[in-house]
Amino acid sequence: MRNMFRMKLDYNTSYRALLSAQELVRGTTEDGYENLHSYLRQIEISNPGTVTCLDKDGENRFKYLFLSFGASIAGFTYLRRVIVVDGTHLRGKYEGVMLVAAAKTYAFVIVSDKHGSFKKACEKVFPWARRGICYYHLQQNMVQKFKGNQMLYLVKGAAYAHTLFDFNRYMDEIRSDIYNIKTSKIAKSINSALKPAKGFPVSFLLEFIREKLGRWFFKRREDALSLTSHHNRGVENLLAIREEYADMMNVERIDGWQFVVRGGHRDCVYDLELRRCQCSVFDIEKIPCSHTIAAAKDANIHVSTLGCPSYSKNYLYAAYAANIYPKSDFLESPNTDDTSPANEE
Template sequence: MLDDFGVSMAYQKAWRARENALELARGNQDDSYQKLPIFLHMLKVSNPGTIIHLVTDNTYHFKYMYLAFANSIKGWKHCRPVIVIDGTYLKTSFGGTLFTASTMDANNNIFPLAFGIGDSENDSSWLWFFTKLKETYREREGMAIISDRHKSIENAIDDVYPKAFHGACIFHLLNNIKVNFGVHGEDLNLNFVKAAKAYRSRCHSPTRRYTMMTSNIAESINAALKAARTLPITTMMEGLRSLVQKWVWKNGNEANGTFTQVTTYTETVLRENFIRAIKFQVFSVNTILYQVVVE
């Protein structure tokens, strides 16, 4: 202000002016919570099949919120039965935590399943979120849940999904090793990842994790919502809806333009493997045994 307009002001006055400007552009935090029920109702009306749960405490203050879009519910049966779970902080004056559940579609795109908001990552909030998640998507055979090593997530999975396999994100597990044992270095990173992805390690998993060894897709969602997490809750939910709609539109157009029997990602992998395979030499079993005996 001093450089541009020649006006000298104290830090607190500049801060208050900034907060007032942001409130004019984004809306008031208190008013946003009052508008949330109306927004969620209209979201459900305009997206038939969408499931929404809003819970308040005894004083009618916000407590929990759960949202699963109709498109996600319809598409879940076509995705691999692996759900990645994560929670991240909301950067507002009221705080709170954003819960996410996601998977990957056949073309290896991020496929959001459900979102939730609670006070923090505690046993009660995670239990409520997992309960609503199971009510929405049920439990598929051979289902696996991937997350970090948060104890509340583990407790909630044991209560709600006792038959599902709970796998740890390998990078969170690696960080735990570094913190607890004080071991660092590129050799540790390389050898740990190799060991985690080795077939003799993965064969001990009671269900298939496919290629989903980390919770990176959840971290990607958190990164995409980084700016939205600073907004009032209703504005944030509109930003979230807009993001999911863009992904659905983009991935849907790509799928409609696919004319092979498999997805674009799978077709690319098959072609690359075929190109490598034509350079291989094939020997009969007798020839291999003869070479071994001679050597």
């Protein structure tokens, strides 16, 4: 009779085995820093237009790294100038912080948390830009820190107000309840997608990001090609809702360009030449409001000609038209004198 043996590994032994296996596949943390310069050069060669910057301290140790793929830079031309900045702590031997800047299809605005570094950077690099705080996490901050949700409707009203009058009205109500709600954290969507790689050696982390971006770019190109409407799906759905309200409004012409549109929350004057409505929705969103749609129908003008081109399917495709390629494998061996050693503890 054959003897049967069963080995049981304790947690520490299993964990050390896992770390050893990971090092065999990805190398050590130090390897990641030593290969960093070579990796960036390979990415620059295979992705023309890519911008990288590797900064080291006085002892030739890694300090900062900046990376923006050429495809992202080219696509930014077709997006409205809103930048969302988010930071997350990395895991691993030397830890660190990763900052992600993402452009949205929405005037030049920078959205971040309230960290002083973001404020200083914006004032130095983009002094003309406006900076906003993430509304979604502002609400979360209220619930978690102040243990109250009875004021959420006021915060939402202020966040979505399109006129100064409405904004001030909501803010006055908030101030009267002496709630301090002026801090929040930026949405974590992109950094959440990168969560599995936060403990990787830095070169593997960058490769994980490259692969993820490559898949995102391909999917968005496919989505844009599948559209049968003029605008992207989100805008088309919003316009459909606003058109239903527009059909219930009454339009009175003032002259060849101006209209009085009655209905909804308020009556407004819409100027077709200036593309301006008193509700200020279009000024902020660059998407036609119900008053605009009602006036356009009265003037036999298709509403698709009145929106911002950034919302069109052509711009959506152009924003992701460029490919993100894998690193080039046709490089000479890296010069060890020009590599970036890891931080020392």
